Amino acid sequence: MDENLKKFKLIRNVIVIIFIIIILSSIRLQIAEGNKYKRLSEKNRIRMRYISAPRGKIFDRHGYEISNTRPGFYVSVIQSIIDKKTLTEVSRILNLDEQTISERMSKERNAYMPVKIVHDISYEQLALLEENMDELSGIEVGVESMRNYPYGELLCHILGYVGEITDDELKNDDTYSIGDYSGKMGLEIYYEKDLRGADGIEYIEVDARGKEVGRITEKRPIPVTHGMDLYTTISLALTESVAVYLKDYEKAACVCLNPQNGEVLVLYSKPGFDPNRFIHGLQPEEWQRLYNAPDAPMYNRAIMSCYPCGSTYKPFVALAALDAHMITPEKTFERCQGEYRLGRRTFKCWKEHGKLALTNAIVHSCDIYFYQLGRFIGIDTLTDRARKIGVGEITGIDILHEKPGLLPDRTWFERRYGKYWTEGHIFNLSIGQGDLLVTPLQLACMYTVFVNNGKIPTPHLIKRDKISYRETNISTDAIQLVRNALFGVVARGTGTLAR
């Protein structure tokens, strides 16, 4: 059993060597460096300090900063050091009640970790604090970068806003700490991960009252990673002109797209709000007022409110008919005499057009032609082509809470009106009235089908190299015909104002 004895000795020696290494390391820690660690432990002098990462800037398509950062002073407290006197004094200076400060402090489990209790204090408050710093223990004042929206209300719905992290968000993502900011709406939340960056950490040595004495050199600091900048497709100048143009309206929305690649130049909704106000944190009543206001300023009408699109829908009815090869452009129906009778109901046209073929029906926007065309091609063809161009579906723009609108089809009508829904519903549908609902952005996207020969680019706010398209598979001939008619709308029809 010589072999076994050899192996026994090897295992025994490994055990002994490992434990000698452990003992030696303990001797190094406890004897050689014992005094240093003793000193550090006496007041637990090492502290970890987070350096908040500046949030990435957001630029418009020409390079103007539409969202940037500015420095702000914050105050943080260390639970284990702060005393009653300091608490009273600080609450007086900062005009915060003691209860609120204590509640905030107690959220942090580590009693030695500074907790930010207030952001962006005024210069007067800063001066008062600095003046009394000798009597205040457990208080830190520091600089952090604060979000700033130089154009305030103008771009609020695109940019969104940032606000302090909520308790729920903290629970779900442990990379945030108390007092951090995170995006809450618009691009700020959609691109939160890119914009945010990563906080740096430095290790500092502090005295008994929590005041910094120096850096700890043994521990390498973690450098701050700046948030990534976002380059948007938004045109600031164009948005400003739109805002001026719409200044007399109380509620309005406007979308401008580059139809070739889906870049969004303007996404404007009115009324808006000033995103800068959220940085200090809104009082509950202020928030309620904003949220429940009858004109809903937080609501991005360009992507969230759905409207019947009216006569702008007619070209798509024509497109459906041509694509399904159910008519030729020469197709005519009963002449327009300003009204059309269907059973007991009368459907009106806005003008007496006489007999028209398809192109002129589009150019002069004849309702009566389209009532009959809609009835002729039937509900299923109508809804099938509408679905292909994206009615009733979100466009996929890079902002949250986009609404899909509503495309009523046969089953929808049956569910809504029972078996007895009538041709009248198709009539309304054919001129974009009644139950059909689209968002302004959707309508803009739908029209790009005429530019790209049947492809609809996904609208987006951030410049990108690769553009995704929605394939509609609508025949090029049909698109060409309707496109030519649309030129006529502007040249000699109902759209001459746009010239």
Next chain:
Amino acid sequence: MFKKIDHKILAPVIILSIVGLLMIFSTAGLSYALRQGIWFIVALSLALTFSKVSPRIWYNISPFIYAVTIILLFVILFSHGVYPKRWFRLGWFSFQPSEFAKLATILILANFLARRKKMESFADMFIPLLIATIPAALIFVEPDLGAAQIFFPILIVMLYWGGMPGAKIFIFFSPIISAAASFSIYIWVFYIIALTVFLYFHRQLGDFVYGLVSNSLAGLTMPIVWHSLKAYQQKRIISFFSPWVDPQGMSWQIIQSKIAIGSGRLFGKGFLSGTQKKLEFLPERHTDFIFSCLGEEFGLIGITLTLLIIVYLLYRIIVLVKETKNRFSSICACGICAWLGYQTFLNIGMTIGLLPITGVPLPFISYGGSSLLASFMAIGVCLAITKSKLEYS
């Protein structure tokens, strides 16, 4: 009644558990200490009961025990529990199957290896590797990397004691080193050259070919796989395998643990007078980092004494391993020794800053019922082996 019990094994275990109870009282308070006390009594009676069970029975039922643990590990993965899925919650106590899986795997490995009289080819290592990998993989996805990786050192030691030549074991597992070394081309080239020289002097053609082919494959595919991953996936993997890279919590804990131990100096600050433990710097101060508090309150003297007791215990077990005539019992005790020794080394190495944070408990001392129970069961098996150590079958 307990005359035949080997007190040289049982006594150090009881002393370590009492040290553990004292430290839990000091760091977490009376209620935790009482709870652990109840576990201690249960565990001790289990160990004494197990000491009466003949190793023959363990030999026979080991496949069954292994199957049950594997099923439990599966069940826990598919249960709708909280994440990470490490525990079964049954009323007021929770139960961690991964601790018992270690003992179950040791038993079945010993069973398998005991049947082989001669061990010399790579094929002989394949099935033991599979046996160890199944529970390890299930624990890995829980996820609990710390507990999952413990299976492999245990396996290697058991293979070695079971008669597999050390060089063979090294060559068999060497692709893992190659994969790890491939992150730096210089280290990898150096490693491959050293390996080739080693294989040349090893003078076995089969091993030479296997060694070079497997190492080259591992070393070459690893970077390809790695670069095909997206940046965020790489980041996720790095932080999974080396949580100490994440500075926000981990290195902070190491610093604080070192301060705690270092500030204890020679004699310590005295029982219950540690200062570091009162701060909430370590959420795991009564479990994974209990050794730091021991170092703080009892100083170098306390650490040395505790280590001596641990080394004595491990020594007694390997003496038992050497003296036991029955092959199954001997390999089984060897696995238990490897388990307790390796886990102790990982835990203490972590608290004094020698090793990365892996989150394994310190056997017998850390707070935790499952860990204590499983370790005591293993000791019970050892005690049973001492009674029959002179029997061949």
